[in-house]
Amino acid sequence: MNEKFKETFREEAEELLGHLEDILLELEERPGDLELVNAAFRAIHTIKGSAGMFGFEKAGRFTHDLESVLDACRSGRKDVDKHLIDLSLRARDKIKALIAEDDSSAQFDAEALALMEEFRDSAAEAKPVEQRIEEPPAPKSATVKEAPRAKTKEALRSYRIHFEPARDVFHNGTRVLKLFDELAALGQLSSIPDVSRVPPLESLDPESCYVSWNSILTTSADIDAVKDVFIFVESDSKLRIDQLDTIDGDDSGPRKLGEILVDRGVVKPEDLGEALRSQRRLGEVLVERKVVTDSELQSALVEQAHLKQAQERQSEGPSSSIRVSSDKLDQLVDLVGELVTMQARLLRTSTDIADTGLSSIAEQLDRLVAQLRDNAMSMRMLPIGSTFNKFRRVVRDLSSELGKDVDLVTVGAETELDKTVIERLNDPLVHIIRNSLDHGLESPADRTAAGKPSTGTVRLAAEHSGANVVISVSDDGRGMNLTAIKAKAVERGILSPQDQLSEADALMLIFRPGFSTAQNVTSVSGRGVGMDVVKREIDSLGGSVSVESKAGAGSSIVLKIPLTLAIIEGLLIRVADEYFVLPLSVVEACMEATSSDTSNGTHLVRYRDDMIPFIDLKEYFAVPGAAPDGRQIVVVNVHDNRIGLVVDAVIGDNQTVIKPLGRMFRDAVGLSGATILGDGRVALIVDCMKIADSIPEREQKARAS
Amino acid sequence: MQPGSIKKTISLAGSYTIDRAGELARELSEALAHSPDLELDISGVVEFGLSALQILYAAASSAASHGGSLKLVGTAQASLCDNLVASGFAPTGPLSAGEFAARLPGFGKVAQ
Numbered sequence: 143m144n145e146k147f148k149e150t151f152r153e154e155a156e157e158l159l160g161h162l163e164d165i166l167l168e169l170e171e172r173p174g175d176l177e178l179v180n181a182a183f184r185a186i187h188t189i190k191g192s193a194g195m196f197g198f199e200k201a202g203r204f205t206h207d208l209e210s211v212l213d214a215c216r217s218g219r220k221d222v223d224k225h226l227i228d229l230s231l232r233a234r235d236k237i238k239a240l241i242a243e244d245d246s247s248a249q250f251d252a253e254a255l256a257l258m259e260e261f262r263d264s265a266a267e268a269k270p271v272e273q274r275i276e277e278p279p280a281p282k283s284a285t286v287k288e289a290p291r292a293k294t295k296e297a298l299r300s301y302r303i304h305f306e307p308a309r310d311v312f313h314n315g316t317r318v319l320k321l322f323d324e325l326a327a328l329g330q331l332s333s334i335p336d337v338s339r340v341p342p343l344e345s346l347d348p349e350s351c352y353v354s355w356n357s358i359l360t361t362s363a364d365i366d367a368v369k370d371v372f373i374f375v376e377s378d379s380k381l382r383i384d385q386l387d388t389i390d391g392d393d394s395g396p397r398k399l400g401e402i403l404v405d406r407g408v409v410k411p412e413d414l415g416e417a418l419r420s421q422r423r424l425g426e427v428l429v430e431r432k433v434v435t436d437s438e439l440q441s442a443l444v445e446q447a448h449l450k451q452a453q454e455r456q457s458e459g460p461s462s463s464i465r466v467s468s469d470k471l472d473q474l475v476d477l478v479g480e481l482v483t484m485q486a487r488l489l490r491t492s493t494d495i496a497d498t499g500l501s502s503i504a505e506q507l508d509r510l511v512a513q514l515r516d517n518a519m520s521m522r523m524l525p526i527g528s529t530f531n532k533f534r535r536v537v538r539d540l541s542s543e544l545g546k547d548v549d550l551v552t553v554g555a556e557t558e559l560d561k562t563v564i565e566r567l568n569d570p571l572v573h574i575i576r577n578s579l580d581h582g583l584e585s586p587a588d589r590t591a592a593g594k595p596s597t598g599t600v601r602l603a604a605e606h607s608g609a610n611v612v613i614s615v616s617d618d619g620r621g622m623n624l625t626a627i628k629a630k631a632v633e634r635g636i637l638s639p640q641d642q643l644s645e646a647d648a649l650m651l652i653f654r655p656g657f658s659t660a661q662n663v664t665s666v667s668g669r670g671v672g673m674d675v676v677k678r679e680i681d682s683l684g685g686s687v688s689v690e691s692k693a694g695a696g697s698s699i700v701l702k703i704p705l706t707l708a709i710i711e712g713l714l715i716r717v718a719d720e721y722f723v724l725p726l727s728v729v730e731a732c733m734e735a736t737s738s739d740t741s742n743g744t745h746l747v748r749y750r751d752d753m754i755p756f757i758d759l760k761e762y763f764a765v766p767g768a769a770p771d772g773r774q775i776v777v778v779n780v781h782d783n784r785i786g787l788v789v790d791a792v793i794g795d796n797q798t799v800i801k802p803l804g805r806m807f808r809d810a811v812g813l814s815g816a817t818i819l820g821d822g823r824v825a826l827i828v829d830c831m832k833i834a835d836s837i838p839e840r841e842q843k844a845r846a847s
Numbered sequence: 848m849q850p851g852s853i854k855k856t857i858s859l860a861g862s863y864t865i866d867r868a869g870e871l872a873r874e875l876s877e878a879l880a881h882s883p884d885l886e887l888d889i890s891g892v893v894e895f896g897l898s899a900l901q902i903l904y905a906a907a908s909s910a911a912s913h914g915g916s917l918k919l920v921g922t923a924q925a926s927l928c929d930n931l932v933a934s935g936f937a938p939t940g941p942l943s944a945g946e947f948a949a950r951l952p953g954f955g956k957v958a959q
């Protein structure tokens with residue numbers, strides 16, 4: 143079997159299984175909803191059918207028993223209960239595993255056999271149905287009967303509208319042209335005005351209307367909605383609305399011009415027959431013989447073109463989308479990145495040459511490239527909602543394991559983020575949610591005792607905030623125990639007993655490696671891995687993590703993630719002959735460095751009534767050459783810690799296309815990538831977070847005091 | 848001035864709705880009385896109502912029947928074109944006035 147088809151099947155099955163999971167979880171809340179049972183059955187039925195077709199026979203066989211049970215529920219012979227949902231969810235996971243493994247020759251493992259057994263028992267429990275024919279348990283290639291189609295597309299209808307406004311239509315203030323805008327708002331409109339009755343200027347009454355129209359409208363609206371447009375002119379104007387035959391995708395093809403003309407009553411069938419015999423273009427012949435006027439012919443041609451187009455659109459579907467492999471998208475983004483770089487070069491060269499013609503081309507191209515860049519970026523954007531749905535399952539499984547009642551509330555599922563970012567957020571979010579459920583939320587008894595509703599709430603929210611997306615996970619649990627956190631940190635040697643920490647700093651301790659405060663280590667969390675991994679992952683995405691907690695009222699963890707990883711706004715700086723880029727998002731200020739600042743031995747510099755530590759990038763990156771006079775300090779703000787970076791010169795802002803560093807430089811500390819400048823030179827992108835980490839504690843504290 | 852000797856250019860500007868129909872028709876009639884060759888600069892026009900369009904058609908037809916022509920010059924602004932898309936008079940703009948005139952169905956023909 144062609145590997146490509148298998149891959150397509152896998153992708154589709156993945157989607158269907160995700161969908162099935164949502165349905166099952168919803169079904170758990172509304173077990174009586176027959177529509178949901180039907181939807182679940184359809185999903186599993188499709189998976190079974192296509193699994194057989196694409197050679198995933200084992201998955202198909204496994205699915206069969208689940209299908210039988212769902213079928214029993216569907217026909218009311220069995221009730222949906224929690225046990226069934228549990229079983230179905232486990233089976234869903236198993237199907238996923240079976241499809242991933244794709245080895246139809248292997249035996250089912252014990253878990254699969256047990257599940258199948260349970261389903262068979264469950265199906266047997268169902269009330270018998272009159273003359274039920276048992277399907278063979280191993281369909282070689284299951285036929286897809288009544289393949290569940292995606293919801294039938296809204297039926298589109300086409301109307302032919304002939305509108306001849308009354309001569310005095312202008313007198314009551316009707317703006318005739320606006321009527322067509324209203325029609326166009328209903329759907330796809332083609333109009334052809336007939337101006338043949340407009341007299342020469344000498345005999346024209348400027349306040350009379352002489353124009354009439356033939357329009358074709360393809361819309362999902364009904365005829366009344368179309369009539370409503372003309373409600374104020376109908377009485378004294380001529381209006382005829384005919385519904386044309388419904389367009390369906392598998393119709394015999396576009397309508398013939400002759401048919402349209404006869405249908406409109408413009409041409410008599412016998413004239414048509416005669417004209418057709420002449421073997422020339424029908425339109426020409428008819429106009430020549432004065433059977434139709436030019437305008438009548440034009441409007442018939444427009445109708446033909448319109449219907450053809452509408453038919454094509456109908457078969458494509460109203461919002462057509464195509465599946466493109468993410469590799470291709472990555473390539474596109476990469477190429478656009480190169481283009482952005484070349485464009486910067488062109489812009490710079492055109493400024494140097496100072497030719498007005500070239501400059502204006504360069505500027506126009508600049509706008510186009512910017513649009514292209516935004517467009518390419520937006521193609522990689524996905525709503526975060528797909529990930530949110532996975533967490534419903536996590537919460538469901540965990541809450542039953544922990545014996546807690548938990549509601550998961552999600553907000554902002556439509557927020558869009560780069561695909562890669564979404565994928566990489568998955569694990570950190572799972573960690574955070576697990577922690578919330580395990581440590582944050584109390585048991586139902588404790589909650590009742592504390593006067594809270596026994597069901598806890600975890601709120602997962604996403605929203606845009608400038609060039610970032612802010613994702614927060616909050617619970618209404620007991621909040622974080624600051625004393626316990628500090629005690630644990632001391633015990634683990636992260637903190638010395640004398641250290642005085644602010645509340646916010648103490649909370650950040652949970653992100654230190656090897657930190658865990660859970661009283662008893664559960665299988666869920668509390669192994670001391672988790673939060674530090676979360677922080678590392680978010681840092682590597684260029685984002686930040688913060689915690690808020692209120693004793694007794696709950697805590698929330700807030701992630702701030704940049705929208706995209708591929709292109710950033712940067713600040714270009716120079717150290718000796720080397721160029722560097724600082725992410726503009728962390729840059730707070732630039733100032734002159736006086737020699738007393740940089741040579742007083744304290745490595746501290748005054749900034750807005752505060753002393754902040756600074757690092758000389760020349761020393762940090764060991765750039766050879768003597769330091770010039772008049773250097774600059776760029777103040778960057780990393781996680782609310784300000785540090786100064788001493789550079790030779792600040793050049794300006796720069797659209798930075800991030801290129802990964804080669805393998806040789808993968809371990810380079812303080813660099814996160816490279817970029818190519820307009821003149822072809824390479825600039826390294828500075829990882830300000832890493833540099834901030836390298837500042838000795840002593841100076842951090844000096845800042846704090 | 849001898850009829851037909853000199854091409855006259857009239858610049859139109861603003862919104863031509865029914866309120867200005869009489870005025871526009873008068874202006875064009877007077878101009879055509881002098882010469883059947885007329886240029887209309889429509890660069891400043893924001894909107895043509897149906898009444899104004901009819902006057903243009905009528906004027907073009909008159910000019911043609913007297914052996915001249917009514918030519919549109921300048922640029923047809925986006926707002927002018929967009930307003931006429933749904934009724935089938937124009938594609939989306941902006942367009943050159945020549946293109947605009949060429950896309951007006953049946954424009955410049957002598958009325959029967």
